[in-house]
Amino acid sequence: MTDALDAVARLFVNDGLSEDEIARQAALYGPLADDVRALIPLAVQTRAGDDDVRQAREHLAAAMELLGRTKEDHPFGTRFNDNGNFRVWGNAVMGLRNAIAPLHRINHDPDGRVWADFHLHVGFEGPAGHTHGGVSALVLDQLLGDAARVGGSPGMTGTLTLRYRKPTPLGDLHGEAKLDRTEGRKAFVTGHISGPHGICVEAEGIFIKPHWPVEDGRDRNQTR
Numbered sequence: 001m002t003d004a005l006d007a008v009a010r011l012f013v014n015d016g017l018s019e020d021e022i023a024r025q026a027a028l029y030g031p032l033a034d035d036v037r038a039l040i041p042l043a044v045q046t047r048a049g050d051d052d053v054r055q056a057r058e059h060l061a062a063a064m065e066l067l068g069r070t071k072e073d074h075p076f077g078t079r080f081n082d083n084g085n086f087r088v089w090g091n092a093v094m095g096l097r098n099a100i101a102p103l104h105r106i107n108h109d110p111d112g113r114v115w116a117d118f119h120l121h122v123g124f125e126g127p128a129g130h131t132h133g134g135v136s137a138l139v140l141d142q143l144l145g146d147a148a149r150v151g152g153s154p155g156m157t158g159t160l161t162l163r164y165r166k167p168t169p170l171g172d173l174h175g176e177a178k179l180d181r182t183e184g185r186k187a188f189v190t191g192h193i194s195g196p197h198g199i200c201v202e203a204e205g206i207f208i209k210p211h212w213p214v215e216d217g218r219d220r221n222q223t224r
């Protein structure tokens with residue numbers, strides 16, 4: 001195992017938390033991330049003047065001082081308990097504790113399709129008024145990877161190919177993905193993002209199951 005893969009495995013931890021404790025932490029830290037998320041478009045759009053911005057920054061500095069008093073010194077990783085309650089709370093796309101994560105929830109249909117309705121605020125802008133192409137790739141990487149996992153072939157992204165068919169607006173969007181087939185350790189997955197005027201980005205991905213044993217979390221809860 002390489003050092004990098006070793007680090008992935010080390011952050012894959014059964015922390016033995018009770019369901020009550022997980023619920024307590026979700027109720028405590030989820031709203032904190034929501035508040036920070038709400039700040040991002042405000043930083044882009046506020047018209048506040050010198051005094052208000054200075055005051056707001058003092059409040060934020062005080063909040064950062066409070067929050068920084070005790071903290072972990074490593075990324076969140078993947079945590080789970082004996083019930084198979086998996087948590088990826090630091091995940092960039094759907095982490096409950098991650099303020100940049102645009103997805104609240106990924107839904108799983110019985111036929112293996114995974115999908116999410118989500119909202120991209122102005123902090124995700126690329127071309128004027130539209131979604132940054134890298135953000136579409138970010139969301140599709142997660143959706144396609146989750147479809148591979150749900151289909152029983154969890155893996156790292158080997159190749160992700162995108163076709164940007166038309167500009168993706170900001171705002172309310174839909175994304176979905178489905179496992180097409182597997183070949184050995186490779187899972188071939190397709191998906192897309194659509195907006196009010198149809199499909200904007202199509203994706204094909206190859207997800208490769210690492211050599212080391214992976215607990216895939218299939219048929220288990222995976223909370224944001």
Ligand SMILES: CCCCCCCC/C=C\CCCCCCCC(=O)SCCNC(=O)CCNC(=O)[C@H](O)C(C)(C)COP(=O)(O)OP(=O)(O)OC[C@H]1O[C@@H](n2cnc3c(N)ncnc32)[C@H](O)[C@@H]1OP(=O)(O)O
Binds near residue numbers: 008143145158186211
């Ligand atoms: C303990 C925890 C473990 C967790 C594991 C994941 C579980 C996921 C669960 C839930 C997912 C939820 C959703 C997540 C979504 C987000 C995912 C990301 O963002 S992942 C970050 C970006 N991706 C990387 O950083 C990969 C970096 N690359 C690598 O680590 C390796 O290159 C890896 C694992 C992709 C392949 O390495 P090899 O050593 O296993 O590959 P070789 O043995 O050489 O090849 C195996 C087969 O795959 C093909 N292959 C190899 N690399 C390929 C590639 N890049 N694209 C296409 N095919 C490739 C080869 O041609 C070969 O095919 P032939 O068996 O001969 O037919």
